[in-house]
Amino acid sequence: xxxxxxxxNLNKTFDSKDxxxxxxEDISLDINEGEIIGIVGTSGCGKSTLxxxxxxxxxxxxxxxxxxxxxxxxxxxxxxxxxxxxxTVLENATLGLDLMHIxxxxxxxxVKKMLKEYGLKDFIDKKPASLSGGMKQRxxxxxxxxxxxDILLLDEPFSALDYYTRLTISNDVQRLIKxxxxxxxxITHDIAEALCFADRVVVLSSRPSKVKNIYDLKxxxxxxxxxKRTLPEFxxxxxxxxxxxxxxx
Amino acid sequence: MSKYKIKVLCIQVIAVLALLILWxxxxxxxxxxxxxxxxxxxxxxxxxxxxxxxxxxNHILVTFKEVFVAFFIGTIIAFVISIIMYLNKFIADxxxxxxTMLNSLPKVALGPIIIIWTGANQKSIIVMALLTNIxxxxxxxxxxxxxxxxxxxxxxxxxxxxxxxxxxxxxxxANLSTIVSSLKINISLTFIGVIMGEFLVSKSGIGxxxxxxxQVFNLNLVITGILILVLMSYVIYKLxxxxxxxxxxxx
Numbered sequence: 401x402x403x404x405x406x407x408x409n410l411n412k413t414f415d416s417k418d419x420x421x422x423x424x425e426d427i428s429l430d431i432n433e434g435e436i437i438g439i440v441g442t443s444g445c446g447k448s449t450l451x452x453x454x455x456x457x458x459x460x461x462x463x464x465x466x467x468x469x470x471x472x473x474x475x476x477x478x479x480x481x482x483x484x485x486x487x488t489v490l491e492n493a494t495l496g497l498d499l500m501h502i503x504x505x506x507x508x509x510x511v512k513k514m515l516k517e518y519g520l521k522d523f524i525d526k527k528p529a530s531l532s533g534g535m536k537q538r539x540x541x542x543x544x545x546x547x548x549x550d551i552l553l554l555d556e557p558f559s560a561l562d563y564y565t566r567l568t569i570s571n572d573v574q575r576l577i578k579x580x581x582x583x584x585x586x587i588t589h590d591i592a593e594a595l596c597f598a599d600r601v602v603v604l605s606s607r608p609s610k611v612k613n614i615y616d617l618k619x620x621x622x623x624x625x626x627x628k629r630t631l632p633e634f635x636x637x638x639x640x641x642x643x644x645x646x647x648x649x
Numbered sequence: 650m651s652k653y654k655i656k657v658l659c660i661q662v663i664a665v666l667a668l669l670i671l672w673x674x675x676x677x678x679x680x681x682x683x684x685x686x687x688x689x690x691x692x693x694x695x696x697x698x699x700x701x702x703x704x705x706x707n708h709i710l711v712t713f714k715e716v717f718v719a720f721f722i723g724t725i726i727a728f729v730i731s732i733i734m735y736l737n738k739f740i741a742d743x744x745x746x747x748x749t750m751l752n753s754l755p756k757v758a759l760g761p762i763i764i765i766w767t768g769a770n771q772k773s774i775i776v777m778a779l780l781t782n783i784x785x786x787x788x789x790x791x792x793x794x795x796x797x798x799x800x801x802x803x804x805x806x807x808x809x810x811x812x813x814x815x816x817x818x819x820x821x822x823a824n825l826s827t828i829v830s831s832l833k834i835n836i837s838l839t840f841i842g843v844i845m846g847e848f849l850v851s852k853s854g855i856g857x858x859x860x861x862x863x864q865v866f867n868l869n870l871v872i873t874g875i876l877i878l879v880l881m882s883y884v885i886y887k888l889x890x891x892x893x894x895x896x897x898x899x900x
Contacts, residue, residue, distance in 0.1 A: 455807055476807035482800045486822050499808040499818070547808070 403468060404583050405431040405454070405551060410463035412449055422608035423449045426463075429602065429611065431551075436577065436584045438598030440591055442645060446609035447587040451476070451553045454585070467550070473500075475549035477557045481540040483528040489515065489539055490524045496547040507546065514542045518572060534565040541573050545580060552577065554586040558593070570597065571625040591641050595634060596625040603644040612644050687872045695869040709877065711854040712843060715771065716885070719778030720839045724832060726779075727786035734787075735794040735820065736812060748788055756781045756842065760849045769850040777849070778842030782835045789834065793827030794820050829893045836889060840882050855881070 412424040423446035431437055441447050452458045454465055455476050475496065483492045493511045497503035515524055518538050520531075528536055537557065544552055557573070558566045574597050577584050588594050594601050595617065603612045615637065619628055628634055650658075669689045675681045676688030683691065699705035734741035759780060767773040797820050805815050847856025855878050862870030 457803065457806055474807065476804070478800055478804060480800055482798070482804045484801070484819070484822070486825075496808045499805065499810045499814055 402433045403430050404433045404435075404472075405468070406464075406466050407431075407454075408464045408466075410450075410453065410465060411461045412446070412453060412458075413461050424453075424460075425608035425610050427604075427609065427611055429614075431583060431585065433583055434581045435600065436574070436586065436598045438594030438601040439585060439587045439604060440589065440594045440601060440641060440645070441587075441604035441609060442606050442647060443589055444607065446607060447604060448555055450604075450609065451555050451585065451587055454551075455553055469550065472550040473547055474551055474553065475544035475547060476553045477540055477544045477555065479556045479559055481528075481533075481536040481560075483536055483539060485528055488525050488527060489520060489531070492528060493539055493542045493546060495543055500547060502547065511542060511546045514545070514576075515539070518542065518576070532565075533561050534569045537561065537569055538572065541576065545576065545582065548580075549582060552582045552584040554584060556588055557586070559588075566593075567625055574625070591638055591645075592629065592634075595619075595637055595641075596628050601637075601641065603641055605646075613641075615641070685868055687869045691869045692873050692876065695873045699873070705877075708853055708855055708858055709881065712847070712856065712881065715774050715778065715843045715846070715854065716836070716839050719775045719782065719843060720836055722775070723779050723782040723786060723839060724835060727783050727790055727831075727835075728828070730787050731790040731794055732816065734791050736816065741791070748784060752784045752788060757845050760845065764850055771851075773850055774843060774846030774854075777846035778839045781842030781845070782838040785838060786831050786835050789831035790824070790828055793824040793831075797823050825896075829889070833886070833889055836885055837882065840878075840885075844878070 407427060407429045410424055410427040411422075414421045414423055427450065429437075439447055439450070449458070453460050455474050457476075484495070487495070490508075490512065491498075493515060494503055494508055497507050497511075512524065515521065520535060520538060520542075523531060523535065528539065531539065537560075541557070554573075558570050561569060570593060586594065586597050588597075599617060601615045601617060603615070604610065605612045617637070619631060619633065623631075672686075673689045676683040676686065676691075696705070699708075734744060756777065760777060763773045763776050763780075767776055801819055801823070802815060805819055810818070843854075844856040844859075847854040848860050851857040851860075855874050859871050859874035859878075862868065862874060
């Protein structure tokens with residue numbers, strides 16, 4: 401497999417009033433094309449900082465973060481859907497295409513097709529206010545995928561949803577990502593979500609974030625999220641990661 | 650109209666009628682001095698006289714014109730300055746303390762200087778009104794701009810949006826309702842500015858009627874002027890509310 405993104409000895413410190421806060425310490429990681437990486441860590445451990453650096457929104461203090469191709473297209477799906485209330489669902493879904501000046505008739509057609517496929521057919525020309533939380537999140541995902549990103553970054557994308565919606569939506573999202581073979585990094589504090597979603601799970605320690613362990617998941621393919629959860633290996637992995645996180649109860 | 654709304658309206662009408670009747674009776678029986686406090690019937694005759702002579706229409710027009718000119722110029726300037734401040738944080742930081750100072754300054758204090766600088770004419774009335782409305786408009790609109798949802802800005806940044814795209818496709822549409830509410834404040838302030846200006850210099854306008862009435866001690870004229878003013882500001886306020894309902898459909 402081709403390596404798409406290579407992170408080497410990444411460090412990030414923030415200057416606060418009188419001390420330096422080290423958010424990320426010496427993270428190295430290779431991400432292959434078409435792979436889904438799950439990153440788990442306790443809240444506030446610096447997971448989002450890592451994504452922000454990969455997305456180029458903030459600069460690292462030291463270390464490198466190199467893509468194998470020039471000017472890669474990066475899509476970032478945020479914790480909230482961040483849909484624009486004054487635009488229709490279709491306009492929202494094509495926002496990225498619009499801003500990057502790559503909107504064509506064909507790309508719009510593809511977006512429409514995706515919207516239809518994911519149960520949003522009747523809402524294409526509606527405003528987001530008429531959608532449920534799960535539907536909004538689907539639109540947000542389609543908006544991210546519309547630009548055909550080289551890498552998709554998901555930052556706790558389902559944390560605002562209730563448990564049941566969360567299960568179905570994350571299942572849908574994962575299917576769509578697999579289908580489009582989009583390289584993806586998903587950040588979550590939910591171990592089960594990471595296990596269902598990813599091909600590889602990276603466990604980060606608490607501040608400063610260091611890579612504690614990386615696990616290759618070998619669950620049988622083609623299982624849905626509920627089926628995966630019933631596997632005995634799933635529970636074993638869950639317990640292993642839980643111990644890694646070292647959360648005191 | 651619902652039953653509830655009719656009820657509210659009825660009580661409002663009754664309250665006004667009761668006030669007018671009490672006022673009239675008090676004036677007729679000599680309970681209050683009608684030379685100083687006027688009376689509804691006297692106000693009515695004054696109004697009819699003003700209408701007959703055709704003066705009233707002219708005065709209203711003059712005041713309205715001043716209000717609209719100052720309102721439009723003020724809104725446009727405030728909007729442009731807010732955009733400049735949003736696009737350039739450096740300029741915004743420099744301007745910040747001055748805006749705060751000017752905002753708390755009672756603008757009427759500048760009246761005499763304005764007359765000297767621009768001459769005792771309509772120009773000084775407009776300048777007066779501009780000074781009253783512009784600072785607070787800038788502050789309101791700019792504040793709306795800088796408080797645009799951070800997450801949405803981040804989203805735009807992930808799509809490599811330019812600052813100009815963020816402004817036109819996110820910041821301005823997201824702040825339409827802020828802009829409209831600033832227009833509402835703006836219009837009433839413009840009114841204050843215009844009347845202050847007309848008090849200082851003018852040969853026509855509702856402010857002039859009120860001031861002239863005081864000078865010749867014709868209290869009927871003064872109170873008639875004030876009543877007309879009340880009606881005018883109500884009409885303008887309603888107009889903006891209608892526009893708001895029509896064009897702002899966001900939640």
